Amino acid sequence: MTAASNNTMTVDTPAEVLDARPGSRLMWPVEAAASILLVLVVGLLLAGVISRYVLSLPIVWIDEAASISFLWLAMLGSAIAIDRNEHLRLTIFLGMIPERARDFVNALALLVVATVLLALIVPASQYVQDEWYVTSAALNIPMSFRASAIVVGLALMSVIAVGHAIRVATLANLAAAIAVIAALAAFGWLLSPLFLTLGYANIPIFLVGVVAVCLLLGVPIAFCFGIGTIAFISFSTHVPMIVLVGRIDEGMSSLILLSVPIFVLLGCVLDATGMGKAIVEFMASLLGHVKAGMSYVLLGSLFLVSGISGSKVSDMATVAPALFPEMKRRGHKPKEMIALLATGAAMADTVPPSIVLIVLGSVAGVSIAALFTSGFVIAMVLLLVLAVLARWKASGESMEGVHRAPFSVVWKTLLVSAPALVLPFLIRGAVGGGVATATEVSTIAVLYALVIGALFYGGIGAKKFYAMLVETAALSGAILLILGTASAMAWALTQTGFANRLAVYMTDLPGGWFSFMIVTIAVFMVLGCVLEGLPAIVLMAPIMFPIAARLGINDVHYSMVVVTAMNIGLMAPPIGIGFYIACKIGDVSPDEAMSAIWPYLGALLVGLLLIAAIPALSIAYL
Numbered sequence: 001m002t003a004a005s006n007n008t009m010t011v012d013t014p015a016e017v018l019d020a021r022p023g024s025r026l027m028w029p030v031e032a033a034a035s036i037l038l039v040l041v042v043g044l045l046l047a048g049v050i051s052r053y054v055l056s057l058p059i060v061w062i063d064e065a066a067s068i069s070f071l072w073l074a075m076l077g078s079a080i081a082i083d084r085n086e087h088l089r090l091t092i093f094l095g096m097i098p099e100r101a102r103d104f105v106n107a108l109a110l111l112v113v114a115t116v117l118l119a120l121i122v123p124a125s126q127y128v129q130d131e132w133y134v135t136s137a138a139l140n141i142p143m144s145f146r147a148s149a150i151v152v153g154l155a156l157m158s159v160i161a162v163g164h165a166i167r168v169a170t171l172a173n174l175a176a177a178i179a180v181i182a183a184l185a186a187f188g189w190l191l192s193p194l195f196l197t198l199g200y201a202n203i204p205i206f207l208v209g210v211v212a213v214c215l216l217l218g219v220p221i222a223f224c225f226g227i228g229t230i231a232f233i234s235f236s237t238h239v240p241m242i243v244l245v246g247r248i249d250e251g252m253s254s255l256i257l258l259s260v261p262i263f264v265l266l267g268c269v270l271d272a273t274g275m276g277k278a279i280v281e282f283m284a285s286l287l288g289h290v291k292a293g294m295s296y297v298l299l300g301s302l303f304l305v306s307g308i309s310g311s312k313v314s315d316m317a318t319v320a321p322a323l324f325p326e327m328k329r330r331g332h333k334p335k336e337m338i339a340l341l342a343t344g345a346a347m348a349d350t351v352p353p354s355i356v357l358i359v360l361g362s363v364a365g366v367s368i369a370a371l372f373t374s375g376f377v378i379a380m381v382l383l384l385v386l387a388v389l390a391r392w393k394a395s396g397e398s399m400e401g402v403h404r405a406p407f408s409v410v411w412k413t414l415l416v417s418a419p420a421l422v423l424p425f426l427i428r429g430a431v432g433g434g435v436a437t438a439t440e441v442s443t444i445a446v447l448y449a450l451v452i453g454a455l456f457y458g459g460i461g462a463k464k465f466y467a468m469l470v471e472t473a474a475l476s477g478a479i480l481l482i483l484g485t486a487s488a489m490a491w492a493l494t495q496t497g498f499a500n501r502l503a504v505y506m507t508d509l510p511g512g513w514f515s516f517m518i519v520t521i522a523v524f525m526v527l528g529c530v531l532e533g534l535p536a537i538v539l540m541a542p543i544m545f546p547i548a549a550r551l552g553i554n555d556v557h558y559s560m561v562v563v564t565a566m567n568i569g570l571m572a573p574p575i576g577i578g579f580y581i582a583c584k585i586g587d588v589s590p591d592e593a594m595s596a597i598w599p600y601l602g603a604l605l606v607g608l609l610l611i612a613a614i615p616a617l618s619i620a621y622l
Helices: 015-019 022-054 062-084 099-131 146-167 170-190 192-216 221-236 241-252 253-271 275-287 292-308 312-329 334-348 355-364 369-398 407-432 437-454 462-496 498-507 511-530 533-550 555-570 577-586 590-613
Strands: none
Touching: 022 253, 022 369, 022 437, 022 462, 062 146, 062 253, 099 146, 099 170, 099 221, 099 241, 099 407, 099 498, 099 577, 146 241, 146 555, 170 192, 170 221, 170 511, 192 462, 192 498, 221 241, 221 462, 221 533, 241 462, 241 533, 253 275, 253 355, 253 462, 275 292, 275 312, 275 334, 275 407, 275 437, 292 312, 292 334, 292 369, 292 407, 292 498, 312 334, 312 577, 334 369, 334 555, 334 577, 355 369, 355 462, 355 533, 355 555, 369 407, 369 555, 369 590, 407 437, 407 533, 462 498, 462 533, 498 511, 498 533, 511 555, 511 590, 533 555, 555 577, 555 590
């Protein structure tokens, strides 16, 4: 992810913030350790693939070693993300606050982060002690070696967050923020006997109200979930806090999630080597001469490039600079280009290797291979509806001076792009065909991309590669911490019995399963706007998927509806982060682009309703 806009959910890294990073020059040991761990995880998984498929001698301890390294990578990466201010947060409402008050709100947000971390350190230490009596099956070592990563990560993040608050906030604002947090904590403790009697009413108070307020204040989303769940458990239940730490660990530690940092790294390699640009140039030589041809190229490139990177941001950053100049020359309005770019990226998010699909498979227990196969077809349905709209929009496109590319040019661009074009089909074929898991394929894909990049696309220098490793660790840590805290919040929500009550209500809706689908579309479109994709899935999947199963809805079909609805919300202004990222990449004002995106979102909604109403589109070929 990159920085978006100052008025949406962002991963901010402005120069003035980076300059204020406390101890950033002292972070190099942490960054170096995270980089080594990332290389170690890739190396271990690659060794496992070779031993299993080439030598037919599986090494049983590799998964355990990779899991231990993975948790350390996630926690150190989260600390790096704190240092770089790269945790995802909603800032749309901060811009509406007067500047003087904004300084206090920023100090308060930093101290909320510190409060979450400090509240978890003691129970995390107890969790590590308990894990000492659990021995790993293959390595035969205490699991405390693994769980210690949580304590180290929390301690590092605490020091960084407090140091950052001291450095950027005034003493008066810090004192006021501390007073507010202390007063609210005392208020919650005093009223805890009342909260214990409220039952379901605690859900809107803590799991909705506290989280929403913190989200509006610009607290990073992982810590919004964290503070809401901590307050809920502390003031309205007798559940020990150590249980929360265990749920965070569980949410971050699924072996399926090992592929997340590796596909993030793959996206960085794609950007650095220019493999994505080669695909775009081939598509342009093939289709650029027809009416709406550049729109088709943009959509087709997003479709293909997404099969390599697994990241919407990487997709848009690769495609837009290569196509926008020629589209402008042909008379395309910048706002229409942004609208097509944003919705095209939303369309491509079901194309393997989608990190969203990997996380959904992990959380909801759905086959990754089935999701990858279905996602490819569903993306084609959405591609078709967007292409039809793009053709209608291109009625006034200027084709003056546009000629079909000579066969020699098409052939040359094909030869240049061929090594890159193989990669998305390798990923889809291997996972969809059940030959290898998404994690195994991700390691092969990274090795392939590095080798092909070095041989055909100029390679990557050592300094740049190190920077890519650090950036991958930071982004992966930010993602995985969201998954951990969202998992804890989802667990707290289900323990209230609310999920069962909701299931009874939903199954009795008039209209049966399709009414439930409409409710699902509405819920995930809203959550996609506000929470972004991954936390929305982790939070709601444990609740919604069992209801869908009761109604006889196939889990793969339901997954396609959920992901598509969420992506539409993600690109919907005025809050959706994807829309603002597209505007930033295309250098177009969000106010200008906002009026143009609605027809494209409408086209995606039409495609979504077709997907929801016709299960065969998702499951007929599984």
